[in-house]
Amino acid sequence: MFRRGFDRVSVELFLLRRRMATWVLLTVWTLLGLMFGYIVPYVTYRGDDGRPNMLEAMLPEQITQTLLDGFPFFGGAIALILGVLAVGSELGWDTLKTLFTQRPGRGVVFTAKMAALAIMLVPFVVSLFAFGAIAGVVIARLEGVDIIWPDTTTVIQGMLAGWLVLAVWALVGVLLAVATRGTSLAIGFGILYTLVIEGLISALAGSVNQLEPIVDPFLRANTYSLVRPLGGAGSGTGDSAATDGPGAFSGPYVDELQALVVLMVYMVMFIGVSAWLLRKRDVA
Amino acid sequence: MEDRVNKRSGSSPGRYMIETDQLTKWYGDIVAVDHLDLRVRQGEVYGFLGANGAGKTTTLRMLLGLIQPTSGRASVLGAKPGTEESLMGVGSMIETPAFYPHLSGRHNLMMLAKYTSTPLKRIDQVLAQVDLSKRADDAFQTYSLGMKQRLGVAAALLKDPVLLVLDEPTNGLDPAGMADMRVLIRKLGSGDRTVLISSHLMTEIEQICDRVCVIAGGSLVAEGTVDELRRKDRLLIRVDQIEDARRIVAGLVGEQSVAVSSGVLQVTASNQGEIEPAWLNARLVAQGISVQELRWDRASLESVFLDLTSGQLRQGKRGQSVIYANGQHQESREVAHV
Numbered sequence: 001m002f003r004r005g006f007d008r009v010s011v012e013l014f015l016l017r018r019r020m021a022t023w024v025l026l027t028v029w030t031l032l033g034l035m036f037g038y039i040v041p042y043v044t045y046r047g048d049d050g051r052p053n054m055l056e057a058m059l060p061e062q063i064t065q066t067l068l069d070g071f072p073f074f075g076g077a078i079a080l081i082l083g084v085l086a087v088g089s090e091l092g093w094d095t096l097k098t099l100f101t102q103r104p105g106r107g108v109v110f111t112a113k114m115a116a117l118a119i120m121l122v123p124f125v126v127s128l129f130a131f132g133a134i135a136g137v138v139i140a141r142l143e144g145v146d147i148i149w150p151d152t153t154t155v156i157q158g159m160l161a162g163w164l165v166l167a168v169w170a171l172v173g174v175l176l177a178v179a180t181r182g183t184s185l186a187i188g189f190g191i192l193y194t195l196v197i198e199g200l201i202s203a204l205a206g207s208v209n210q211l212e213p214i215v216d217p218f219l220r221a222n223t224y225s226l227v228r229p230l231g232g233a234g235s236g237t238g239d240s241a242a243t244d245g246p247g248a249f250s251g252p253y254v255d256e257l258q259a260l261v262v263l264m265v266y267m268v269m270f271i272g273v274s275a276w277l278l279r280k281r282d283v284a
Numbered sequence: 285m286e287d288r289v290n291k292r293s294g295s296s297p298g299r300y301m302i303e304t305d306q307l308t309k310w311y312g313d314i315v316a317v318d319h320l321d322l323r324v325r326q327g328e329v330y331g332f333l334g335a336n337g338a339g340k341t342t343t344l345r346m347l348l349g350l351i352q353p354t355s356g357r358a359s360v361l362g363a364k365p366g367t368e369e370s371l372m373g374v375g376s377m378i379e380t381p382a383f384y385p386h387l388s389g390r391h392n393l394m395m396l397a398k399y400t401s402t403p404l405k406r407i408d409q410v411l412a413q414v415d416l417s418k419r420a421d422d423a424f425q426t427y428s429l430g431m432k433q434r435l436g437v438a439a440a441l442l443k444d445p446v447l448l449v450l451d452e453p454t455n456g457l458d459p460a461g462m463a464d465m466r467v468l469i470r471k472l473g474s475g476d477r478t479v480l481i482s483s484h485l486m487t488e489i490e491q492i493c494d495r496v497c498v499i500a501g502g503s504l505v506a507e508g509t510v511d512e513l514r515r516k517d518r519l520l521i522r523v524d525q526i527e528d529a530r531r532i533v534a535g536l537v538g539e540q541s542v543a544v545s546s547g548v549l550q551v552t553a554s555n556q557g558e559i560e561p562a563w564l565n566a567r568l569v570a571q572g573i574s575v576q577e578l579r580w581d582r583a584s585l586e587s588v589f590l591d592l593t594s595g596q597l598r599q600g601k602r603g604q605s606v607i608y609a610n611g612q613h614q615e616s617r618e619v620a621h622v
Contacts, residue, residue: 015395018387077477092384098439101348103372112399203484282351 008108012116019139021085026124029078033128036074037066038135054225060136060150064158067132068230071162072223076169079121080190083173084116087274088183097283105278114271117174158230165223167192168263169272172219178274196221205252214253217262221252227258285585300359301326301447301478302347307356309342309502316342318502321357324480328471331493331510332357332482335593339502341379341532344451344491347480348376365567372400375445377453381436385425389416389435392424393442400443410438429456437468448479455490465535466492486586496585500593519559521568522577529573536567550581 045054051096055067078249089112118124140147164184172193176186198220205211215221254262288575302324309317319337324330334340345351347358347510349366365370382442383392409415414434419427427435433453440448453469454462472480483489489496497507506513523529529549534542537559543550553559561578568575 004401007401011395011398014391015384015387018391019383020386061477093385094380095384097378098382098396099399100350100366101370101371101376101378102396103443105366105368109399111305281347284351 001196005112009115009119012112012135013235016086016116016120019089022082022120025082025085025275026127027077027080029124030127030131031075032078032129034069034071034135035206036070037132038139042139050241054146055139055143056187058136058139058182059145059148061150062134063129063132064150064154064230066136067128068158068227070128071165071227073106073195075162075166076194076223077191078175079124080173080176080194081126081187082120082182082248083117083170084177084186084190085173086113086170087160088180088186091177091181092183096278100283107236107275109277110275112176117170118167121163121170121272124166128162129155129159132223151188155228155249158227161227161230162231164260165226168219168266168270171267171274174272176201178277215252216254219266221254222259222262222266225253225256226263228253232256235259295566300324302330302358302360304343304347304358305356307343307346307358308354309339309351310354315355315502316462317346319505320499320502322497324478325495326474326478327476328494329469329479329492331489332480332499333486333489333496334482334499335484338484338499338593340484340499341451342502343499344376344378344449344480347379347449348374350378372443373446374449375433375440375443375447376449376451377436377440378449378451379432380455380589381432381439383385383424383432383493386423388421388423389421389427389438390432390433393439396442402443404446406442406506410441413441414438415464415507427486430458430461431537433457433461433465433558437465441472446477448477448481448519452480452483453481454485455481456474461486485590486584490585498592505534505592506588510585513588514585517553517583519549519553519561519564520577520579520581521549521575522547523549523568524574524576528571529568532568532571532573535566536564541613 041054041058044050045058056062066261089098096109100106137147173186173190176190178181180186180189198218202215202218204221205215300323302318304322307317307320307322309314320339320343322343322399326547332340332343342351346353347360347365349364349370358365360370361373363467384387390407390411394404394409396402396406397404411420414437416431416434416438419431424435426434433456436493437450437453438622440450450469454465465486469479469481473492481489481492493510493605495507495509496513498505498513521529521533524547525538526544526547530542530544533549533551537551542550543552551564561580565575565578
């Protein structure tokens with residue numbers, strides 16, 4: 001039983017690993033994280049507009065705070081695309097038909113795919129933290145500052161929170177892919193939703209108080225609220241994408257425990273609806 | 285074989301490998317499959333013949349659990365289609381083979397093998413069986429259509445299934461490829477394995493299948509062996525006084541069995557033993573008719589199929605070897621299983 005499950009997850013992981021799109025997304029994600037967390041701030045810091053407190057955010061000690069800003073912002077979009085591709089491509093290639101006519105049922109196939117997707121998000125988190133650490137060390141060396149590492153608990157908490165944020169968005173992608181039976185519409189609608197609908201309404205909520213109840217259940221509000229206590233979402237000492245960048249989010253925030261519960265509920269809901277649709281619908 | 289069937293699929297001896305009862309599928313207000321009753325016996329190569337859009341693929345998809353019937357019931361290896369009990373003994377290829385384009389043929393089969401807990405050594409065996417070993421490590425997206433079809437068959441064979449379901453397996457193949465595929469399918473169905481093959485190619489079905497069913501408009505219109513379906517033989521008689529000859533022959537064999545077409549007298553028989561040509565010839569000559577040519581013309585499966593699906597023979601008399609339904613579903617239930 002366990003062996004079968006392991007085999008099925010391993011082949012799904014193999015499938016994700018052998019896809020060029022997975023590595024392109026990982027590369028883009030890492031580059032964006034470095035760009036917004038280190039490269040742009042460092043160039044600004046070295047330029048005429050640089051402020052002394054900007055350096056602190058780029059040093060290894062602040063790695064969790066600095067990197068977590070990117071997870072709810074562009075991390076969400078990247079994870080959404082990964083989620084869409086993990087399931088939507090199967091509908092486009094018609095390979096679900098091939099899998100569904102093998103021995104295991106639809107539920108088993110979907111479970112294996114979700115498990116593999118969850119595992120595949122780990123390298124996304126680890127990669128960003130690893131390259132972030134390297135960038136921090138390089139900047140510390142360039143600036144002649146002592147290298148101080150954050151405590152392990154903070155880093156692990158940050159990585160777990162980051163993984164959860166990516167996982168929720170990836171599941172949005174899975175749901176959209178299953179609902180639209182493909183990739184193009186799912187990605188288009190997903191990006192539209194995250195940037196335009198949630199982005200615009202969240203931005204308006206800053207000035208229109210009546211919109212706050214609408215924003216509270218948004219993924220954006222909850223994911224930013226989850227990482228904020230760990231130092232993300234502009235709570236750090238330096239400028240960040242969360243407050244100044246194109247994905248800026250300035251609230252309203254919710255309690256971090258509430259955010260955690262809401263995100264977990266979303267995960268269960270997205271998985272449940274996707275599995276139900278996949279199970280009930282005809283594979284034409 | 286029975287042991288194999290029982291062990292692997294749970295079906296018991298004497299039961300049909302595939303059985304449908306009034307199977308129906310509607311898409312909106314269009315009926316794709318209309319109260320279809322199918323019985324596929326163990327060990328036979330069963331042909332599923334129909335024009336494009338006749339409902340063949342929809343039926344096969346329902347038999348594999350890919351789509352749900354609107355009404356009716358189906359049983360595959362004694363179990364509900366799409367369940368693990370049903371799928372474990374079935375290998376299938378529906379429409380175009382669908383595989384991961386960026387993976388090699390071997391890796392695609394490896395994925396399926398791991399999903400079904402099939403020993404990986406089977407991969408080389410089935411690749412050799414479909415003559416794809418040399419290109420097994422190339423990406424699927426680089427394969428020709430024929431190679432894709434062969435990989436589809438290899439995937440269907442991977443589990444060493446007791447029942448093979450192949451939908452248009454020779455689609456896109458060149459003549460040599462089609463011939464190879466026919467030989468392969470015949471070989472696969474030569475033992476105890478049951479093969480259900482759908483096609484709109486008459487020669488394919490004629491050469492491969494033990495029994496054939498014809499569907500049109502989603503309904504079963506005829507079922508039987510190829511010989512039984514073709515049994516309407518015609519005796520062609522070329523004479524100089526055709527109207528006199530028609531009258532004489534009609535008096536001998538019955539008005540309904542005689543027709544004139546393109547200046548030739550056609551005498552239809554259920555089988556060749558029914559009419560004695562020498563006797564007819566003697567009677568015509570005795571009446572002063574000069575017989576220039578007299579020969580048997582066996583109906584091809586193609587002409588039978590065209591007759592069946594165009595409705596020309598659907599008003600054919602009951603009691604003949606093949607009883608044709610008129611396409612209406614009330615009457616399609618009366619199709620004879622000859």
